Amino acid sequence: MRNSLHLAPSGEPVLAVDLEAEADLNRCGALRDYWYVACRSPELTTKKPLARTILGLNLVLFRDEQGKPTALRDRCLHRNARLSAGATFDGKLGCPYHGWVYDAAGNVVEVPSLGPSQRGEVLDERVHVRSGLTVEPCELGRLQRFETREQDGLIYVFMGEDVWKAxxxxxxxxxxxxxxxxxxxxxxxxxxxxxxxxxxxxxxxxxxxxxxxxxxxxxxxxxxxxxxxxxxxxxxxxxxxxxxxxxxxxxxxxxxxxxxxxxxxxxxxxxxxxxxxxxxxxxxxxxxxxxxxxxxxxxxxxxxxxxxxxxxxxxxxxxxxxxxxxxxxxxxxxxxxxxxxxxxxxxxxxxxxxxxxxxxxxxxxxxxxxxxxxxxxxxxxxxxxxxxxxxxx
Ligand code: FES
Ligand SMILES: [Fe+2]
Structure with a gap:
């Protein structure tokens, strides 16, 4: 099943259906440039996040403050816990492990262990940086985000890189x-x-x-x-x-x-x-x-x-x-x-x-x-x- 081209006993190439490549986000070619149904509209509430896997990639879905569906990569930037096991509040998403909070764009907006100032108390900045630590929370980067569309009772996610190329x-x-x-x-x-x-x-x-x-x-x-x-x-x-x-x-x-x-x-x-x-x-x-x-x-x-x-x-x-x-x-x-x-x-x-x-x-x-x-x-x-x-x- 791995290769799409097999050889028949006669030596002729035989075309095969490559189910593995078709279902792999990184090998499915233009199959990712389409909208896929992630769930029915009523399944996505404001109460808790929803886990979905599309083309082998884990996604977490939740509704932002306006109720619009959001789809993010379901992997915390901190220690990679699945965010779908966390909680939603005020249109944001909290990681179940150490509580990092993400907004609907995938930005880290709160790191609880950094306290109320969110700046940390960097006692020795040079050593921190040398150890691979990020000093400013705003430099933590953000989660990969996927476009969503709610239509006819369904929530769709666009799995391609650029929604304009749908x-x-x-x-x-x-x-x-x-x-x-x-x-x-x-x-x-x-x-x-x-x-x-x-x-x-x-x-x-x-x-x-x-x-x-x-x-x-x-x-x-x-x-x-x-x-x-x-x-x-x-x-x-x-x-x-x-x-x-x-x-x-x-x-x-x-x-x-x-x-x-x-x-x-x-x-x-x-x-x-x-x-x-x-x-x-x-x-x-x-x-x-x-x-x-x-x-x-x-x-x-x-x-x-x-x-x-x-x-x-x-x-x-x-x-x-x-x-x-x-x-x-x-x-x-x-x-x-x-x-x-x-x-x-x-x-x-x-x-x-x-x-x-x-x-x-x-x-x-x-x-x-x-x-x-x-x-x-x-x-x-x-x-x-x-x-x-x-x-x-
Ligand atoms: S793994 Fe998510 S906050 Fe630590
Ligand atoms: Fe049938």
């Missing part, structure tokens, strides 16, 4: 705030890396095996689709009016309208799956936050609109717990299959070298975009293309 804006949650739609979130820890997860969320063939009876049953039918790769997205449009989902999917379509289904990937870590019957349906938006090579948090927003007469949101609020229970069962089936994939992947060399068929074209496109970004994302990147495919489910 390659995209934080993703908008579909139908967030729309009067006729209900939106709820599910937050799930998945034992796998971003590439494998976004592939899973875009993947139709697995549904008849992993979610049999719950979501879609095997029907041995032919599914034609168009795969359009352009501008950092992969859009799959399924051209089959008779397609149907089982389980809860039925309540969206009592009058038997044709189903309109698209799967859409957006670089580097986002999928949006739409199932629509006329004006009604549901949209599953998944944003994957890489913690480590095979460890991720997935923020799933389910937006839905039911085909009933009452104002959409009234019915939505009533139905949400039932739909949430159902979608949780389906997600847990994916968590389990991702664990099973991980076990195979990590067992010995060669993990991350995948064989693909026509049914995997969209996955090959996702891998092409992510590989290009991991390698720095310079130049035009994968070319825009639109192709027809057929597979069976």
């Amino acid at each position: 390659r995209a804006e934080p993703f908008r949650v579909p139908y967030w705030g729309h009067p006729d739609w209900t939106v709820y979130f599910m937050v799930t820890r998945f034992p796998n890396g971003v590439t494998n997860l976004v592939e899973n969320f875009m993947d139709v063939p697995h549904t008849v095996f992993v979610h049999s009876k719950w979501f879609r049953n095997r029907a041995r039918k032919r599914v034609p689709a168009t795969v359009k790769r352009s501008g950092g997205s992969v859009l799959v449009t399924y051209k089959q009016d008779q397609d149907a989902v089982s389980g809860m999917g039925r309540i969206f379509n009592p009058s038997g309208l044709p189903m309109f289904h698209t799967d859409h990937y957006f670089v580097p870590n986002i999928t949006r799956v739409d199932y629509m019957w006329g004006e009604h349906g549901f949209v599953i938006n998944s944003q994957v936050t890489p913690v480590g090579p095979t460890d991720s948090w997935v923020y799933t927003a389910i937006s839905f609109r039911l085909p009933f007469e009452l104002p959409g949101r009234v019915v939505g609020r009533f139905m949400a717990p039932i739909i949430k229970w159902y979608t949780t069962q389906v997600i847990l089936q994916d968590v389990e299959i991702m664990r099973v994939q991980r076990e195979g992947l990590l067992n010995g060399p060669g993990g991350g070298v995948f064989k693909s068929t026509e049914a995997d074209l969209l996955h090959a496109d996702i891998e092409a975009y992510r590989r290009w970004l991991r390698e720095g994302g310079q130049g035009p990147g994968p070319t825009d293309e639109e192709r027809d495919i057929v597979f069976w489910i």
Whole structure:
């Protein structure tokens, strides 16, 4: 898994998914120049700091005096204790070890052991400096700080060095705030890396095996689709009016309208799956936050609109717990299959070298975009293309 290039027995180079490099802030290339979800808005209070790990780097989040989210490197400048184990007060952060206090910009604003004057009583300045001590607290430096954005009920952190170089804006949650739609979130820890997860969320063939009876049953039918790769997205449009989902999917379509289904990937870590019957349906938006090579948090927003007469949101609020229970069962089936994939992947060399068929074209496109970004994302990147495919489910 370490190298992205393996050699096949024929001597031909084989491209592999390098999950370790993808999840390493210093080796992930342009994959860091995006906004990643750190938490849901209500999870970050003014009462205590929150620990998060993104691209292998530990962050501490807290709210400043105005309530704006702040993200700092979760390592005290003094003796490197994790600041997320400390406390917040007046929009500042106190280290749990010796109580150094940081403001929202990451500056040290108080060193308790220096007393009220904060100047220390330097008895022999020359000796202090020779021993590597900092004489003035203002010269202690400051913690690395990351830009944050709060939007659509989520808190995003920009992991790149310069926010002006962000390659995209934080993703908008579909139908967030729309009067006729209900939106709820599910937050799930998945034992796998971003590439494998976004592939899973875009993947139709697995549904008849992993979610049999719950979501879609095997029907041995032919599914034609168009795969359009352009501008950092992969859009799959399924051209089959008779397609149907089982389980809860039925309540969206009592009058038997044709189903309109698209799967859409957006670089580097986002999928949006739409199932629509006329004006009604549901949209599953998944944003994957890489913690480590095979460890991720997935923020799933389910937006839905039911085909009933009452104002959409009234019915939505009533139905949400039932739909949430159902979608949780389906997600847990994916968590389990991702664990099973991980076990195979990590067992010995060669993990991350995948064989693909026509049914995997969209996955090959996702891998092409992510590989290009991991390698720095310079130049035009994968070319825009639109192709027809057929597979069976
Ligand atoms: S390690 Fe943080 S104050 Fe000492
Ligand atoms: Fe699934």
